[in-house]
Amino acid sequence: MKNETSSVVESSYRTFYGKLFSALFSQFGAKYVSEIEDAIQNSFYKSLKSWKPNQVPDNKENWLFIVARNDVLNQIKKGSRLHSETHFKAIEETENPNEDLRLKTILFLSKSKNLSSKVKVVFILKNIFGLHIKEISECTLLSQDAIYKSINRAKKDFQQATKDVSFDLTFEQVTKNEIVIIEEILYAVFNIGFDSFSEKNKSIINEDLCLEALALAKILSDKFEQITTKNLLALFCFHLARIPSKVKDNKIISFFEQDKTNWNNDFIKLGFHYLERPDKLNKYYVEALIANRHMTDTKNDIQHWNDIIILYQLLLSLSNSPIMKLNLCYCLSKAQRIEEAKELLEDVENELPNEHIYLSLVKANIFTNKKTLESEKIIEKVLKNINQKIRREYILENMSTDF
Numbered sequence: 001m002k003n004e005t006s007s008v009v010e011s012s013y014r015t016f017y018g019k020l021f022s023a024l025f026s027q028f029g030a031k032y033v034s035e036i037e038d039a040i041q042n043s044f045y046k047s048l049k050s051w052k053p054n055q056v057p058d059n060k061e062n063w064l065f066i067v068a069r070n071d072v073l074n075q076i077k078k079g080s081r082l083h084s085e086t087h088f089k090a091i092e093e094t095e096n097p098n099e100d101l102r103l104k105t106i107l108f109l110s111k112s113k114n115l116s117s118k119v120k121v122v123f124i125l126k127n128i129f130g131l132h133i134k135e136i137s138e139c140t141l142l143s144q145d146a147i148y149k150s151i152n153r154a155k156k157d158f159q160q161a162t163k164d165v166s167f168d169l170t171f172e173q174v175t176k177n178e179i180v181i182i183e184e185i186l187y188a189v190f191n192i193g194f195d196s197f198s199e200k201n202k203s204i205i206n207e208d209l210c211l212e213a214l215a216l217a218k219i220l221s222d223k224f225e226q227i228t229t230k231n232l233l234a235l236f237c238f239h240l241a242r243i244p245s246k247v248k249d250n251k252i253i254s255f256f257e258q259d260k261t262n263w264n265n266d267f268i269k270l271g272f273h274y275l276e277r278p279d280k281l282n283k284y285y286v287e288a289l290i291a292n293r294h295m296t297d298t299k300n301d302i303q304h305w306n307d308i309i310i311l312y313q314l315l316l317s318l319s320n321s322p323i324m325k326l327n328l329c330y331c332l333s334k335a336q337r338i339e340e341a342k343e344l345l346e347d348v349e350n351e352l353p354n355e356h357i358y359l360s361l362v363k364a365n366i367f368t369n370k371k372t373l374e375s376e377k378i379i380e381k382v383l384k385n386i387n388q389k390i391r392r393e394y395i396l397e398n399m400s401t402d403f
Contacts, residue, residue: 017130039071123154231284237271305335
């Protein structure tokens with residue numbers, strides 16, 4: 001029964017962390033961001049001790065918020081850092097964060113001028129979406145040490161930059177550059193949810209995280225009506241449509257073996273609704289085209305892969321991402337353009353760590369036909385670094401064919 005309570009707290013952590021952070025941040029400000037982080041952690045720790053089996057509060061978010069808010073107040077009082085009695089009363093009068101403030105908080109943090117986009121993204125991934133350092137490392141390709149340093153730097157900068165600024169951001173104050181940052185963050189969050197490597201997850205999909213990213217992107221699109229955001233929504237919808245067929249009986253189903261009749265047609269229609277050709281190409285539009293081309297093309301032949309290669313080359317002209325280069329390597333190998341794939345792979349190997357799992361899998365796949373022994377050695381190394389049961393089983397079953 002103890003495990004049952006732990007499971008409830010664990011699922012609440014991902015669901016509520018960002019909402020709690022945003023609500024407390026809007027009340028106390030960046031000056032107290034360290035106290036806010038500690039208070040949220042303490043509230044989840046107290047929930048583990050207080051939530052008895054079958055006696056979990058109906059409104060878990062409200063329970064956690066009140067405990068965390070009181071914790072922040074206690075920390076501030078102990079530190080004698082709160083001198084305004086009026087401010088103190090205003091904070092205590094607020095009982096519950098009924099409004100989802102996450103998007104406004106992201107926008108507020110994105111306006112900092114002294115930090116790089118990457119540092120902002122790292123800070124927001126941790127504090128608004130409750131991602132673990134390891135998850136952030138996997139999606140940003142930054143080392144875990146670099147992420148800790150980025151978060152501490154961001155914290156100090158936000159405290160300094162906002163010390164005389166209240167949290168009263170309106171959506172009208174947002175610039176196009178800040179919208180670009182938000183889109184990058186939502187894109188990263190969605191990808192983590194769509195292809196999770198967390199060993200705690202039985203599936204490779206965290207659908208809740210994907211839907212959170214979709215919901216916030218929808219708000220962003222409604223507020224600012226940017227074509228880039230619509231293209232991002234289209235990409236999300238095409239991916240979401242395939243989730244019902246991506247895992248079956250606790251086994252990963254490769255794309256070309258998925259039962260297309262189980263794909264969600266509502267999401268496919270919604271994807272086409274948002275897919276609007278931009279005046280200036282952007283990566284989300286091209287990625288949406290690639291996803292759609294895979295879904296609609298009935299032939300998995302050389303011509304199909306050569307068409308996809310052209311789209312990836314276009315994508316790389318817009319975004320010099322090593323992951324996109326790896327995708328292109330894979331497509332080149334499927335089109336039997338092995339030497340081109342190897343040549344590109346050498347470039348990518350200089351951009352990613354040796355133990356990068358996707359890099360190893362693509363490399364093994366390229367060497368499957370002519371260097372079976374080398375391919376097997378790479379797979380053995382990958383399996384040593386993967387603890388996620390469902391993914392290990394998939395690789396073991398497919399190591400001699402495809403992944």
